[in-house]
Amino acid sequence: MKLAALFLTTSLVAAAQNLSAARALTVAINAGVEGDGLKAAAARYQKLTGTEIQISEFPYNNLYSKILLGLSGSPSPFDVVMIDDPWFPKLAEQYLLEDLTPYYKQKKLDGPDSDFVPASRALGRFPYGKGRLHALPFVGNCKMFFYRKDILKKYGFDAPKTWFEVVDFSKKIMAKEPSLYGYAMRGEKGNPIVVNFLPVLWAFGGDLLDQDGKIVLNSAQAIEALKFYVGPLKSVAPKGVENFNADQVASLQLQGQLLMATNWPAWIATFNDPNQSKVVGKMEFGSLPGAQKPGRSVIGNWLVGVARNSDQKARAFEFIHWLTGKEEQRINALETGNPPTRVSVYNDKELLRKNPHYPAQLKALSSSKPRPRTPRWMEIENVLGIHLSQALIGQVTPEQALGAAEVAISQILTRGR
Amino acid sequence: MNPKTSGRSFIWRAASLALLAAAILAVCFPLYWLLITSVKFRADQMTFPPVWIPARWTLGSFHEAFVVKGFGAYFVNSLVYAGCSTFLSVALGSLAGYSLARFKFPGQLEPKISFWILSTRMFPPVVSLIPLYFLIRKINLLDTPAALIALYAVFNLPFVVWMTRSFFKEIPVDLEEAAMVDGLTRFQAFGRVTLRLAAPGLAATAILCFIASFNEFIFALTLTTLKAVTLPVGIAGFVTQYKVMWGEMAAAGLVAAVPVVVFSLLAGRHMVKGLTMGAVKG
Amino acid sequence: MLVPSLAGLFVVSVYPTLFLLRSCFYQMDLTGLEGSFVGLDHFRRIASDALLWKALANTAVITAIAVSLELVLGLGAALAVHGSTGSPRASLGKTMFRNILIMPMVLPPIAVAIVWRLMYDTNYGVINGFLSYFGLGPVPWLSDPALAVVSLILTDAWQWTPFMFLVLLAGLTALPEEPYEAAMIDGASAWQQFRDLTLPLLRPVILVAVLIRMMDCLRLFDTVYVLTRGGPGNATETISYFIYRTAYENFDLGYAAAVSFLTLFLTLFLSKLFLMILGIKERREPEDVRP
Numbered sequence: 001m002k003l004a005a006l007f008l009t010t011s012l013v014a015a016a017q018n019l020s021a022a023r024a025l026t027v028a029i030n031a032g033v034e035g036d037g038l039k040a041a042a043a044r045y046q047k048l049t050g051t052e053i054q055i056s057e058f059p060y061n062n063l064y065s066k067i068l069l070g071l072s073g074s075p076s077p078f079d080v081v082m083i084d085d086p087w088f089p090k091l092a093e094q095y096l097l098e099d100l101t102p103y104y105k106q107k108k109l110d111g112p113d114s115d116f117v118p119a120s121r122a123l124g125r126f127p128y129g130k131g132r133l134h135a136l137p138f139v140g141n142c143k144m145f146f147y148r149k150d151i152l153k154k155y156g157f158d159a160p161k162t163w164f165e166v167v168d169f170s171k172k173i174m175a176k177e178p179s180l181y182g183y184a185m186r187g188e189k190g191n192p193i194v195v196n197f198l199p200v201l202w203a204f205g206g207d208l209l210d211q212d213g214k215i216v217l218n219s220a221q222a223i224e225a226l227k228f229y230v231g232p233l234k235s236v237a238p239k240g241v242e243n244f245n246a247d248q249v250a251s252l253q254l255q256g257q258l259l260m261a262t263n264w265p266a267w268i269a270t271f272n273d274p275n276q277s278k279v280v281g282k283m284e285f286g287s288l289p290g291a292q293k294p295g296r297s298v299i300g301n302w303l304v305g306v307a308r309n310s311d312q313k314a315r316a317f318e319f320i321h322w323l324t325g326k327e328e329q330r331i332n333a334l335e336t337g338n339p340p341t342r343v344s345v346y347n348d349k350e351l352l353r354k355n356p357h358y359p360a361q362l363k364a365l366s367s368s369k370p371r372p373r374t375p376r377w378m379e380i381e382n383v384l385g386i387h388l389s390q391a392l393i394g395q396v397t398p399e400q401a402l403g404a405a406e407v408a409i410s411q412i413l414t415r416g417r
Numbered sequence: 418m419n420p421k422t423s424g425r426s427f428i429w430r431a432a433s434l435a436l437l438a439a440a441i442l443a444v445c446f447p448l449y450w451l452l453i454t455s456v457k458f459r460a461d462q463m464t465f466p467p468v469w470i471p472a473r474w475t476l477g478s479f480h481e482a483f484v485v486k487g488f489g490a491y492f493v494n495s496l497v498y499a500g501c502s503t504f505l506s507v508a509l510g511s512l513a514g515y516s517l518a519r520f521k522f523p524g525q526l527e528p529k530i531s532f533w534i535l536s537t538r539m540f541p542p543v544v545s546l547i548p549l550y551f552l553i554r555k556i557n558l559l560d561t562p563a564a565l566i567a568l569y570a571v572f573n574l575p576f577v578v579w580m581t582r583s584f585f586k587e588i589p590v591d592l593e594e595a596a597m598v599d600g601l602t603r604f605q606a607f608g609r610v611t612l613r614l615a616a617p618g619l620a621a622t623a624i625l626c627f628i629a630s631f632n633e634f635i636f637a638l639t640l641t642t643l644k645a646v647t648l649p650v651g652i653a654g655f656v657t658q659y660k661v662m663w664g665e666m667a668a669a670g671l672v673a674a675v676p677v678v679v680f681s682l683l684a685g686r687h688m689v690k691g692l693t694m695g696a697v698k699g
Numbered sequence: 700m701l702v703p704s705l706a707g708l709f710v711v712s713v714y715p716t717l718f719l720l721r722s723c724f725y726q727m728d729l730t731g732l733e734g735s736f737v738g739l740d741h742f743r744r745i746a747s748d749a750l751l752w753k754a755l756a757n758t759a760v761i762t763a764i765a766v767s768l769e770l771v772l773g774l775g776a777a778l779a780v781h782g783s784t785g786s787p788r789a790s791l792g793k794t795m796f797r798n799i800l801i802m803p804m805v806l807p808p809i810a811v812a813i814v815w816r817l818m819y820d821t822n823y824g825v826i827n828g829f830l831s832y833f834g835l836g837p838v839p840w841l842s843d844p845a846l847a848v849v850s851l852i853l854t855d856a857w858q859w860t861p862f863m864f865l866v867l868l869a870g871l872t873a874l875p876e877e878p879y880e881a882a883m884i885d886g887a888s889a890w891q892q893f894r895d896l897t898l899p900l901l902r903p904v905i906l907v908a909v910l911i912r913m914m915d916c917l918r919l920f921d922t923v924y925v926l927t928r929g930g931p932g933n934a935t936e937t938i939s940y941f942i943y944r945t946a947y948e949n950f951d952l953g954y955a956a957a958v959s960f961l962t963l964f965l966t967l968f969l970s971k972l973f974l975m976i977l978g979i980k981e982r983r984e985p986e987d988v989r990p
Contacts, residue, residue: 267659276460
């Protein structure tokens with residue numbers, strides 16, 4: 001009895017709190033620089049329009065499950081959510097995000113304008129590129145190649161064009177500079193190693209899923225790519241890469257101990273900050289190396305969408321429409337260094353002066369490739385991440401790892417709901 | 418001198434003292450490192466060689482965690498949940514413990530009930546995670562204090578029942594009967610005599626309940642989203658996609674340690690009995 | 700008076716069991732309850748799931764090594780402290796020692812795991828920093844599959860050896876003195892006293908302590924979540940982490956339920972053992988306190 005009474009009173013209190021909070025827009029963001037960008041933007045929006053915005057911040061590792069579970073509740077605890085693009089197909093497939101086209105229609109527009117980088121804009125539709133519009137691109141992340149141009153130059157090298165050159169240059173330089181490491185992968189199981197390995201896989205001519213969504217992972221090219229990844233490439237990596245995430249990779253490079261790495265452009269601002277970086281002015285940020293095929297970056301945009309179960313969808317749309325607009329994208333890029341998703345912002349004079357790497361970044365973004373646009377991606381990534389990690393620590397051979405991953409992934413793809 | 422130890426040489430005693438000193442060092446060093454990391458600048462947190470004693474100090478990590486990130490609210494949440502659930506489980510559990518210790522049950526029912534209650538303690542939490550998640554979602558209590566308070570209270574029940582049952586058994590029933598002869602009701606006798614005698618044990622039991630609830634992680638992680646987040650969940654969240662915020666984590670971890678350490682020192686001697694569900698007396 | 704407690708416990712034990720019993724046969728998503736009936740599919744999958752069996756093996760290995768290590772260290776420290784009693788000064792020292800030792804085990808496991816992760820870091824951790832003074836390392840504590848298991852065990856041992864120590868010390872203190880006096884008259888050595896008297900007399904206490912620690916180790920989650928997330932590969936994935944990952948990272952609810960059910964079954968066996976031992980103790984208690 002007492003317990004039931006407690007339940008009742010406490011839930012009543014909670015319900016009352018919910019009601020009073022309903023005036024504000026609730027936005028779920030990730031804890032990190034992209035989320036910080038949105039937070040700052042929300043403050044500006046509040047000043048501009050008077051719309052109160054409540055921010056809920058989640059660590060990246062929990063954000064997806066919190067969003068998925070939140071959006072499937074009714075009413076959704078969030079009105080606007082920030083989505084890493086590989087999560088999007090699942091949310092869109094289950095119709096947890098509002099279809100945005102009617103809102104554009106109300107504004108007498110067909111949809112998002114053509115100033116958005118096409119590769120970014122395509123992410124917000126399900127099926128990919130042509131289906132329903134459920135989200136807008138907010139941060140134009142794609143993997144870039146971070147390297148020490150001063151040291152490469154000292155030894156007479158240009159930026160490596162292939163992964164083989166990465167290893168070759170590293171070996172030659174490491175022989176002369178014992179305190180330096182050549183390349184550091186993000187080797188931690190799960191998302192880090194998958195995203196880090198994909199460009200190598202693609203450069204070697206391998207892939208995960210084909211056009212029809214059928215698995216093609218276990219190919220000769222893929223085995224060759226993984227052999228290269230856990231063999232020559234790991235041989236120029238620092239000790240401990242097996243559990244490195246972006247934090248460890250960037251720390252080493254910021255301390256001046258690492259020649260080359262692939263990382264998100266969000267880090268570039270940190271590299272230019274003398275308080276945190278010992279390599280200010282010594283870095284260059286370019287496109288990814290290739291191999292048999294030209295290098296292609298992995299796109300990793302942050303999208304923003306409106307919860308279908310929100311009770312203030314129109315206001316939520318107004319906010320994200322403003323958030324991804326030209327002026328706001330420019331201010332966000334200036335203040336937080338977050339990569340924009342609009343071509344015009346990449347060509348902005350003031351930004352170009354501050355970010356000489358912008359043309360390279362736009363090129364990388366435009367030619368980038370998304371992770372497979374399947375609603376089952378998170379499960380695939382989870383299991384693939386374990387098998388790749390097992391290969392990296394040498395517990396299984398590349399053949400075994402890819403074989404086991406192919407079996408597990410095809411099971412995921414055929415398994416019913 | 419203790420007869421069990423005489424005959425052991427001076428060397429033996431010196432060796433055991435050295436061993437104890439090493440043990441104290443091993444126990445204290447990580448605590449020192451937690452403390453020192455929370456007051457270091459980020460540049461001094463991750464360096465090679467390590468900064469053993471920082472030359473410069475900052476409270477920046479505390480500011481970032483508790484002012485900027487709002488960990489104060491998580492801390493309050495944790496304290497409130499642990500406090501409320503402890504109150505509930507001690508209140509309900511000691512009633513159950515008392516009835517098991519005192520009342521006549523038909524047949525062998527009493528030990529059966531007692532052991533069933535104890536056996537629920539063995540239920541691995543992760544196993545009930547999914548069913549309870551759905552249950553709580555169904556009754557719309559996700560991300561509410563009520564859900565965690567109720568769960569923690571129930572999780573601690575077997576422990577409280579089992580402990581109080583043994584306390585009450587140790588108190589002679591004659592005392593209560595004597596009080597009832599003096600004109601007190603059974604309930605008054607329970608309150609004025611039995612409860613008073615069992616008070617130190619009850620307090621220690623409550624402290625252990627508090628610690629268990631305060632430290633709980635996996636349910637708080639999966640059942641909360643925004644408002645009901647607890648301190649351990651908040652701390653784990655400092656591992657962001659790009660950066661691991663060591664200083665902030667250490668600062669929050671240190672603050673999280675304060676109530677549990679204080680309470681455990683209060684419980685002192687009773688800890689052992691409590692930690693072994695009364696199987697070993699401290 | 701019993702009813703509220705029993706009802707509450709029913710909700711957290713019997714209800715989950717029934718729920719799992721049903722879910723085992725369904726394919727479900729975390730977003731909704733509706734699922735499709737898949738019969739014994741999940742159990743077939745369990746049989747061939749190498750990652751699951753590795754998680755079970757990891758749990759068993761970590762539990763076995765961690766508990767043994769804690770027992771040996773805890774017993775050693777308990778004997779050492781017990782041996783140094785006598786003077787009032789020593790007993791004050793003992794109280795202080797106990798208070799220091801209590802700290803690790805009451806700290807939130809999350810906070811403990813964070814300090815250790817910081818100390819284990821391959822390039823900037825304090826442990827490798829210390830080793831480097833002797834020209835050793837760097838040791839890849841958390842990135843080598845075998846060392847990651849060792850690191851996890853060391854962290855667990857740091858937090859829980861004090862528990863073993865306190866329990867065993869309490870047991871030692873409660874031992875009767877007469878047998879030792881007799882042994883001394885017979886001229887038994889310290890080792891003989893330990894082997895023939897202390898160990899057998901202490902056995903019930905040791906058993907209780909070991910069983911409690913085993914139950915805890917089987918639930919190991921918080922430390923894994925912060926230190927390794929089950930990696931590298933799946934070298935440190937415990938059964939708890941496996942279930943969490945399946946349910947909350949893969950949203951594969953039906954399968955997670957089936958694995959939970961299996962886990963429940965396995966722990967049931969251990970709890971029976973535990974209850975048996977407590978039951979033996981219970982029966983020894985004098986009956987006259989009961990009305």
